[in-house]
Amino acid sequence: MAEFPEVLNIAMVGHGFIAAVHSNAIHQVRRFFPTRFGLRTQVVCGRDRASLQAMADRWGWQETAVDWQTVIEREDIHVVDIATPNILHAPIAIAAAKAGKIVWCEKPLATTLTEAADMAEATKNVPTLVWFNYRRIPAVVLAKQMIEQERLGEIFHYRALYLNQSGVDPAKATGWRYRLSEAGSGASGDLLSHCLEMALYLNGEIEEVCASSKTFIKNRDVDDAVMLMARFSNGSIGTFEATRFGVGFRNSLSFQIHGSKGMLQFDLEDMNSLRFYDATETPGVQGTKKLMVPGPDDPYARNFWKPGHPIGFEHTFIATLGDFLSALQTDTTFHHIPFRDLPPS
Ligand SMILES: NC(=O)c1ccc[n+]([C@@H]2O[C@H](COP(=O)([O-])OP(=O)(O)OC[C@H]3O[C@@H](n4cnc5c(N)ncnc54)[C@H](O)[C@@H]3O)[C@@H](O)[C@H]2O)c1
Incomplete structure (x- = not known):
């Protein structure tokens, strides 16, 4: 796997419900899971400029963009986080992997088995994460x-x-x-x-x-x-x-x-x-x-x-990201769960 810098610049595509949950996890993760990686909420991508800006203001994204294709090609972006309707998961993930980015993708990974296989193949040399938070x-x-x-x-x-x-x-x-x-x-x-x-x-x-x-x-x-x-x-x-x-x-x-x-x-x-x-x-x-x-x-x-104090929905995303970053830091396989989660042969 490629070396990644100490500060990972993230581009997130989508700015609806789950994009807010991801934004929260990105901001919170280092408080609960110490890691050498810093995370920067760099660009949030979508289609509607006004609601994109509201999202960026509320959740601390530096920039907004309406063209995810261009953002994915940027050299200063290290992670592409996919929080869009399911049909867009494959094209965004494949383009991001081709550009050498770390790819995080919401579930369901794909809409067909062929799409999932293409995504697993395209991302075989980059770290991946499917947000199966539960x-x-x-x-x-x-x-x-x-x-x-x-x-x-x-x-x-x-x-x-x-x-x-x-x-x-x-x-x-x-x-x-x-x-x-x-x-x-x-x-x-x-x-x-x-x-x-x-x-x-x-x-x-x-x-x-x-x-x-x-x-x-x-x-x-x-x-x-x-x-x-x-x-x-x-x-x-x-x-x-x-x-x-x-x-x-x-x-x-x-x-x-x-x-x-x-x-x-x-x-x-x-x-x-x-x-x-x-x-x-x-x-x-x-x-x-x-x-x-x-x-x-x-x-x-x-x-x-401390034990006995309840946790909630958002913690499951923070923990998912924490475990991913820990695996990235130690260069170990991330088991929970990458795009290619095949049983041992
Ligand atoms: N892990 C979980 O518990 C969980 C929970 C909810 C949703 N999800 C998943 O998250 C994904 C998004 O769901 P949601 O609830 O956030 O939906 P949503 O409708 O709230 O948000 C979807 C976002 O995608 C954007 N979008 C749509 N078409 C686009 C395009 N062509 N280019 C750029 N952006 C585009 C929309 O503007 C919107 O911001 C889905 O895959 C869903 O299955 C996962």
């Missing part, structure tokens, strides 16, 4: 540790849900997320991608899937809901459901994992806790415990607040 939730990391310590024994079932109610009202659900030409898919790329990424992290490789999707609103050309069944390499089976018609939930990303020795349960709407059922305990005192996380052994306990 992998950094302390309760999810604790679940991973407990599985590795075999607290669940042999895994039988992996069950995941991502429920929100964003698609129900066609008058409100009108943005790019509801257009195939800009999003590439509906609930599957937007929500199911998070469930699958977390399942790969916690339960390993998937060997076989079958799936079914449904669009409830007439004339909408993306899926509103998707259901998927999977077989994992470890012998367990999985069911997944992701929907924008999960009336009653705003952002419920959850999993349940059942093994021979116990059960783990998590829900993003209660992200500072993990539920654990220990089937090895004396039967009379068995029951599901609510573990408060971050606890004393949490891997991010030294980075954020």
Whole structure:
């Protein structure tokens, strides 16, 4: 990998919701994750000059630009951060990699498998990051540790849900997320991608899937809901459901994992806790415990607040960036997760 300077100048493309979250993480990361790299919020790119300037003023970007192609070619830019609708991820990432930049990209990485393969190929000589931030939730990391310590024994079932109610009202659900030409898919790329990424992290490789999707609103050309069944390499089976018609939930990303020795349960709407059922305990005192996380052994306990003090959505992005910069500094592989996240051959 190429050498990068001590201060990395960032160009971010997109200036909507997630661009603000990224901006916050860029400003905060060195406070929580000491690193030799400085980060400079240099240029924010988009289409509308007035809203771009408002974004730059609020989140501390030095410059604005309406032509990301030109910005990517600039020698003083070291990182390109992609925070745009999904259909633009591939062209921006490939152009940035060709110009030798570090590339950070929002999920879903691509809109087709071919696009993803082209992106992985184009970026094979530059450091990359996909913003799958939920992998950094302390309760999810604790679940991973407990599985590795075999607290669940042999895994039988992996069950995941991502429920929100964003698609129900066609008058409100009108943005790019509801257009195939800009999003590439509906609930599957937007929500199911998070469930699958977390399942790969916690339960390993998937060997076989079958799936079914449904669009409830007439004339909408993306899926509103998707259901998927999977077989994992470890012998367990999985069911997944992701929907924008999960009336009653705003952002419920959850999993349940059942093994021979116990059960783990998590829900993003209660992200500072993990539920654990220990089937090895004396039967009379068995029951599901609510573990408060971050606890004393949490891997991010030294980075954020003292154990017992809740953290939120923004910390997952800060931790993602912190781990990326630490890998860049030590020239080690960044596992969580680069564009090319292939299983060992
Ligand atoms: N990791 C997460 O938890 C998470 C959460 C929300 C969104 N996302 C992802 O972030 C990405 C953006 O989502 P969002 O919610 O910020 O959307 P958004 O609609 O709030 O913002 C999209 C931005 O892209 C800009 N844009 C659109 N076309 C452009 C073009 N041709 N050139 C330059 N800029 C252009 C828009 O002006 C806008 O600023 C999506 O890929 C989405 O899946 C991830």
